[in-house]
Amino acid sequence: MNVRDIIDHHTHTCHSPDALENATFAAYLEAATARGVPGLMFTDHVDMDTPVALFQTFPDYTAYAKMLATWAKKTNFDLRMGVEVGLQPHLTAQLETFLARHPFDVVIGSIHLGDGLDFYNGDFFQGKTQQEAYRRYFEIVRDVIVSMDTFDIFGHFDYIIRYGGYADKHFETADYDDLILPALGTLAKRGKALEINTSGFRYGLGVTHPKLDILRRFKSLGGTYVTLGSDAHDVADLQAHFPEALAMLKQAGFTAVTTYKHRIPTLHPLD
Numbered sequence: 001m002n003v004r005d006i007i008d009h010h011t012h013t014c015h016s017p018d019a020l021e022n023a024t025f026a027a028y029l030e031a032a033t034a035r036g037v038p039g040l041m042f043t044d045h046v047d048m049d050t051p052v053a054l055f056q057t058f059p060d061y062t063a064y065a066k067m068l069a070t071w072a073k074k075t076n077f078d079l080r081m082g083v084e085v086g087l088q089p090h091l092t093a094q095l096e097t098f099l100a101r102h103p104f105d106v107v108i109g110s111i112h113l114g115d116g117l118d119f120y121n122g123d124f125f126q127g128k129t130q131q132e133a134y135r136r137y138f139e140i141v142r143d144v145i146v147s148m149d150t151f152d153i154f155g156h157f158d159y160i161i162r163y164g165g166y167a168d169k170h171f172e173t174a175d176y177d178d179l180i181l182p183a184l185g186t187l188a189k190r191g192k193a194l195e196i197n198t199s200g201f202r203y204g205l206g207v208t209h210p211k212l213d214i215l216r217r218f219k220s221l222g223g224t225y226v227t228l229g230s231d232a233h234d235v236a237d238l239q240a241h242f243p244e245a246l247a248m249l250k251q252a253g254f255t256a257v258t259t260y261k262h263r264i265p266t267l268h269p270l271d
């Protein structure tokens, strides 16, 4: 499959509070048409029970679905409605109810808070060494993956490295394998997808979330499904760094990339 033909499975529109105002459905459609991309998957934010004021509201998905259907009809374009939900174990029932109400094509489950604390503003890192912060983060990742089933794709697996303000944000995977391996093994066993989120390049980290050795571990543990997502908050970032992500996918031994519709995965063999 050609890199242009891979539907970006992680994009935010102006309906996400942290995305650009001009990241409208129309703007994405225009960009996708210009690039010859076959479809779009929108995954705006739904973060329940967050201390971050900006994220305390999310779209009315009944209106959102209608709007998207109107655009699809008008343009005859493959438009898919996904969502990125913030995972916290106590939200399981609330998320299940919410997800059952709307015809999502995919659900990305992401960790945006640790112990109720924000990463972005630094609260989570207070009173912890870098290693303690990373260890607690991966513990949360493992516990959330083991205890929650309300998602199809696990988003930006090592998101922690975006934040914390450390001179060197990178980590040795082996130092956290006691937590990372059970997390990846559970995803593989349950037929969940792992995302290659290319926003790490945008954040100047020089790597994707997760990095190659984590992707390799997912493969060796029997993982089948991997999606590609730019985490675009701006139309200009649609499919950003997909050639690098595709190369990584192959390096890790995968022979197909995954897309979702009606929450069902499809494998597309790579060239």
Ligand SMILES: [Zn+2]
Pocket (backbone or CB within 6 Å): 084, 110, 112, 155, 156
């Ligand atoms: Zn996210």
Ligand SMILES: [Zn+2]
Pocket (backbone or CB within 6 Å): 010, 012, 084, 231
């Ligand atoms: Zn996102």
